[in-house]
Amino acid sequence: MKLMIEIPDEEVYELGRKTLQSKIEEYVQILKLEKVLKEVSMEIKKFFSEEDYWKEVEKIREEAWREYKKEFNLK
Template sequence: MGKIILEVKDEDLLQIGEAKIKEEIEHTLKWIKMKGLLKSISRALSSLKVDYEKEVKAIKREVWKEYKKELPL
């Protein structure tokens, strides 16, 4: 096996490092904003006082009825 030696200036390495750090910070900030949005959505939904299990059961019943109508019997 051979060796490959690359000459890289310190300034270039610093620029690459700074760009990567900036990218990671932006990525982290996006996730923090998303987490905040999800929390506010969760709070809004929990304040609605809706029985989601009851709603889901009703929707499932209705969908099942519609599905049975389309079955070739």
């Protein structure tokens, strides 16, 4: 599929063709990443309820905090 965007010549000259092209390509990559993240999110939701998810997050936080305290000899 080809998508054409009309941009006034003055703006293209002012901003630069390569700059515009680069920014549009970056944005397309971001959109692709968002799509993948949404798909991953849907897959995760198939295996965990929201309640289970937050329980797991809390468990990981507690474990990380314990490890952090060990490194600094905190009690």
